[in-house]
Amino acid sequence: QVQLVESGGGLVQAGGSLRLSCVASTTIFKMGWYRQTPGKQRELVATITMHGSTNYAASVKGRFTISRDNAKNTVWLQMNSLKPEDTSVYYCNAQTGSLNFWGQGTQVTVSS
DSSP: OOOOEOOOEEEEETTTOOOEEEEEEOOOOOOEEEEEESSOOOOOEEETTTTOEEEETTTTTTTTEEEEEGGGGEEEEOOOOOOGGGEEEEEEEETTEEEEEEEOOOOEEEEE
């Protein structure tokens, strides 16, 4: 079992920035962030492998940056130029083999 502890959500005005953090209890090959709003499916935001390969949703490319520190088992999501449509619960995800682990979620609210 992998534990994920998230932090960094909150309320910000449109155009502002937030940084989310997620600490894993062990080293994981691929970590990332997903988000989910009520009534919608959980969607990919960004992922990063332990080798630094990244993948972004088209809607956040150029505004969000994912990074990680393997020694600290930590992944960050720097979110810039936030838009009201970025409002969601953001979940940290860790993937190893066929297993997926999720954090508890952190609310991000962007006001217009």
